[in-house]
Amino acid sequence: MVEMIAQTSSPNIDAVIQQVAGHKGCGTTANSGKASCGSAAGQGDLPAAIWEKVKNHPCYSEEAHHHFARMHVAVAPACNIQCNYCNRKYDCANESRPGVVSEKLTPAQAAKKVVAVASVIPQMTVLGIAGPGDPLANPAKTFETFGLVAQGAPDIKLCLSTNGLMLPEYVDRIAQYNIGHVTITINMVDPEIGARIYPWIFYNHKRYTGVEAARILTDHQLRGLEMLTARGILCKVNSVMIPGINDKHLIEVNKAVKSRGAFLHNIMPLISAPEHGTVFGLNGQRGPSAQELKALQDDCQGEMNMMRHCRQCRADAVGLLGEDRSAEFTTDKIMAMDVTYDLDARRVYQEAVEEERQAKSAAKHEELSKLAGEESDISLLVAVATKGSGLINEHFGHAKEFQIYELSTSGAKFAGHRRVDMYCQGGYGEEDTLDTVIHAINDCHAVFVAKIGGCPKADLTAAGIEAVDGYAHEFIEKSALVWFKKYLAKVASGGIKHVNRGDAQIRQGALISAA
Amino acid sequence: MAYKIVASQCTGCSACEAECPNAAIREKGGTFIIDPKKCTECIGYFETAQCVAVCPVDDTCVIDNSYPRYQPKA
Ligand code: SF4
Ligand code: SF4
Numbered sequence: 393m394v395e396m397i398a399q400t401s402s403p404n405i406d407a408v409i410q411q412v413a414g415h416k417g418c419g420t421t422a423n424s425g426k427a428s429c430g431s432a433a434g435q436g437d438l439p440a441a442i443w444e445k446v447k448n449h450p451c452y453s454e455e456a457h458h459h460f461a462r463m464h465v466a467v468a469p470a471c472n473i474q475c476n477y478c479n480r481k482y483d484c485a486n487e488s489r490p491g492v493v494s495e496k497l498t499p500a501q502a503a504k505k506v507v508a509v510a511s512v513i514p515q516m517t518v519l520g521i522a523g524p525g526d527p528l529a530n531p532a533k534t535f536e537t538f539g540l541v542a543q544g545a546p547d548i549k550l551c552l553s554t555n556g557l558m559l560p561e562y563v564d565r566i567a568q569y570n571i572g573h574v575t576i577t578i579n580m581v582d583p584e585i586g587a588r589i590y591p592w593i594f595y596n597h598k599r600y601t602g603v604e605a606a607r608i609l610t611d612h613q614l615r616g617l618e619m620l621t622a623r624g625i626l627c628k629v630n631s632v633m634i635p636g637i638n639d640k641h642l643i644e645v646n647k648a649v650k651s652r653g654a655f656l657h658n659i660m661p662l663i664s665a666p667e668h669g670t671v672f673g674l675n676g677q678r679g680p681s682a683q684e685l686k687a688l689q690d691d692c693q694g695e696m697n698m699m700r701h702c703r704q705c706r707a708d709a710v711g712l713l714g715e716d717r718s719a720e721f722t723t724d725k726i727m728a729m730d731v732t733y734d735l736d737a738r739r740v741y742q743e744a745v746e747e748e749r750q751a752k753s754a755a756k757h758e759e760l761s762k763l764a765g766e767e768s769d770i771s772l773l774v775a776v777a778t779k780g781s782g783l784i785n786e787h788f789g790h791a792k793e794f795q796i797y798e799l800s801t802s803g804a805k806f807a808g809h810r811r812v813d814m815y816c817q818g819g820y821g822e823e824d825t826l827d828t829v830i831h832a833i834n835d836c837h838a839v840f841v842a843k844i845g846g847c848p849k850a851d852l853t854a855a856g857i858e859a860v861d862g863y864a865h866e867f868i869e870k871s872a873l874v875w876f877k878k879y880l881a882k883v884a885s886g887g888i889k890h891v892n893r894g895d896a897q898i899r900q901g902a903l904i905s906a907a
Numbered sequence: 908m909a910y911k912i913v914a915s916q917c918t919g920c921s922a923c924e925a926e927c928p929n930a931a932i933r934e935k936g937g938t939f940i941i942d943p944k945k946c947t948e949c950i951g952y953f954e955t956a957q958c959v960a961v962c963p964v965d966d967t968c969v970i971d972n973s974y975p976r977y978q979p980k981a
Contacts, residue, residue, distance in 0.1 A: 524920070530921075598953075
């Protein structure tokens with residue numbers, strides 16, 4: 393823990409780069425129709441009021457997710473809709489990491505957990521209630537938890553994820569409890585398409601099926617979204633991309649939610665395999681490839697802010713996104729803890745992070761200016777092994793995930809994560825780790841690592857991916873841009889020929905190991 | 908006179924508990940059970956058995972044949 397805080401709070405460690413990718417919003421204003429990584433403040437073109445709300449929110453601000461943490465508590469197990477990508481034995485595959493069962497907590501236990509975690513981890517700034525069920529299908533537990541947390545840890549931001557069915561009924565309570573952010577999962581705005589995703593909903597003491605069910609759902613989702621944004625509550629929309637069902641349609645969804653004031657749209661790949669026991673898993677519905685996902689995200693990017701840093705993490709995860717410290721905070725340990733909540737210490741820490749962010753902003757501009765003058769249409773992806781802090785600081789063989797950056801003469805743009813960890817044991821039998829990694833980053837031209845062995849290096853080269861270990865412990869974006877400049881020079885001099893890479897796989901096996 | 912829950916299929920999601928008009932459902936060891944003395948098959952409250960309608964797993968809330976069907980008081 394000490395190490396983690398030291399890493400993220402030391403100004404000179406984090407003080408450079410990463411900023412280009414640092415905030416996803418990347419200044420796509422609602423109407424500009426193009427993405428530009430503009431402002432030095434990290435705020436992009438976001439209105440000040442919205443930036444104020446999101447800057448410390450790891451799920452909304454890509455920049456914040458390097459510094460601030462959120463936690464989810466599972467107090468809402470019941471759900472009121474059935475999704476074909478969901479197996480209710482496990483957590484919601486959309487909001488949380490598939491295949492992991494969250495520990496169910498009572499509101500009192502949950503509130504104590506939040507206060508305990510926040511008193512130990514000052515960068516924990518956000519509490520979410522997301523699932524496993526739908527928070528608004530469990531309104532009593534959900535709002536009791538929010539109420540208790542607001543008493544015990546008043547500086548924590550509250551947020552909620554919902555399928556939207558009950559939103560219109562609870563918008564006023566959401567506002568009353570000061571819940572600043574709401575995430576709605578919207579997979580369609582056309583009931584015919586919805587009928588292929590949702591077999592039924594339970595509403596008003598009745599089970600509705602087919603197109604009728606989907607019509608009620610989409611109507612409530614969109615109305616709920618409008619009502620929330622009218623009250624100044626920030627709304628993010630999550631969509632699960634299901635090839636052949638709603639992939640093209642998500643562009644419509646993007647327009648519909650944008651016009652109703654959603655400020656972020658997060659398109660996630662369907663995670664689907666027969667072992668998951670979901671309808672889609674069993675009927676062979678596949679998830680999208682990395683290239684398909686990126687193409688759709690790019691199509692929507694022109695429309696509004698897209699979020700690419702979502703790792704579909706578990707609902708009860710504790711820590712910075714991508715890092716899980718749940719084991720330190722089991723219910724037994726928490727109930728035994730003596731908690732003192734130090735508001736001042738938390739504020740001091742958070743202010744330090746804010747300063748750091750400013751410093752990074754300045755550095756980004758310097759780095760970008762060095763690329764100025766370069767002219768090339770080449771744009772390519774690179775993978776980076778990192779433990780965080782914006783550094784190339786992970787060994788290839790230890791990497792559980794890679795960060796993907798898109799390089800072009802306009803800079804280095806963060807494009808997402810690729811998980812390669814082996815939490816799926818047995819999903820693909822004897823599949824070799826190295827093969828897994830190569831599949832996962834097959835669309836990249838290079839992989840940046842702190843260190844790599846000779847064998848994997850050779851295998852990567854054979855697969856057409858350059859292993860770059862010359863920038864160990866340096867800043868990701870600076871290094872990537874320096875490498876990219878050299879790459880362009882080699883292409884220009886005819887030393888190498890630029891070829892486009894193939895597609896990559898999104899790992900599907902997650903459900904099996906169930907921690 | 909009652910519905911029962913097939914324990915091996917119950918996910919323990921608790922959705923039925925909140926919907927039962929007779930408070931006949933409670934948790935027991937991670938899954939949920941119906942008190943046959945309280946269950947009215949939702950007769951007198953709703954058109955369909957609420958536990959059946961809300962349960963995410965088909966054929967988990969089922970008629971318990973060891974009891975006679977519920978007879979609403981005339
Ligand atoms: S049938 Fe109705 S009364 Fe009986 S347990 Fe189910 S919800 Fe309760
Ligand atoms: S709704 Fe079904 S799965 Fe959920 S607790 Fe009740 S019986 Fe079990």
